[in-house]
Amino acid sequence: xxxxxxxxxxxxxxxxxxxxxxxxxxxxxxxxxxxxxxxxxxxxxxxxxxxxxxxxxxxxxxxxxxxxxxxxxxxxxxxxxxxxxxxxxxxxxxxxxxxxxxxxxxxxx
Numbered sequence: 001x002x003x004x005x006x007x008x009x010x011x012x013x014x015x016x017x018x019x020x021x022x023x024x025x026x027x028x029x030x031x032x033x034x035x036x037x038x039x040x041x042x043x044x045x046x047x048x049x050x051x052x053x054x055x056x057x058x059x060x061x062x063x064x065x066x067x068x069x070x071x072x073x074x075x076x077x078x079x080x081x082x083x084x085x086x087x088x089x090x091x092x093x094x095x096x097x098x099x100x101x102x103x104x105x106x107x108x109x
Contacts, residue, residue, distance in 0.1 A: 005069065008055050012078040015052035019045045020085035023092035030099040038096045045089045052082050 026041035056079070063069055 005059075006074070008059060009072075009074050009078045011055045012052045013081050015048045015055070016078070016082040016085040019048035019052065020081075020088050021045075022048060023085070023089040026092045027095045030096040033099075033103060035096065035100050035103075038099075042089065042093055042096060045085075045092065049082070049086055049089060052085070056082060 022041045022045035026038040026045065029035075029041055030038035059069055069075070
């Protein structure tokens with residue numbers, strides 16, 4: 001795991017961005033009726049966000065140990081980026097479920 005603060009921040013941004021992209025791809029796949037692909041993208045998003053969360057947790061644990069972390073605009077951006085990505089992944093789950101429900105209702109009609 002990265003030791004320098006800037007490196008950790010960029011890892012949070014990187015993995016958060018990857019998670020957000022995968023979540024958006026899940027929505028697009030579900031819209032096209034590819035629910036298996038959509039669920040795979042949701043899983044991919046979850047894995048990326050878990051990686052970002054590991055870096056975030058590393059910073060939090062350091063602070064609990066008394067290691068002060070400088071809060072910069074870049075740090076705030078990384079945290080914002082991660083929280084938004086997590087929200088999008090959660091909403092993507094709902095969208096995939098919704099598209100699947102609509103598809104099933106059309107088939108049974």
